[in-house]
Amino acid sequence: MSSLDPWSKAAECDVAIARVADPERRIVLESLRRLWIEVCNSLALVDQPGQVDQLSTIDQIHMELMAVCRTAMH
Secondary structure (H helix, E strand, O other): OOOOOHHHHHHHHHHHHHHOOOHHHHHHHHHHHHHHHHHHHOHHHHHOOOHHHHHHHHHHHHHHHHHHHHHHHO
16 A cells, blocks of 8 residues: 555545535545545554554445546546
């Protein structure tokens, strides 16, 4: 997970929020963006047991949401 950049994930959410017309999807993306920012603000906790697994789960959710948003934009 060392290659995981929470700031870039938050930025991806910003881009998707700007492009998605559906208000419900926008709300979900805004929540995900806030979550990534919280991760950025607490990066010292990443070394704790279980945190890497949680980040991996958040990243998986992020990838799935971005895939759905990409297909919704086309």
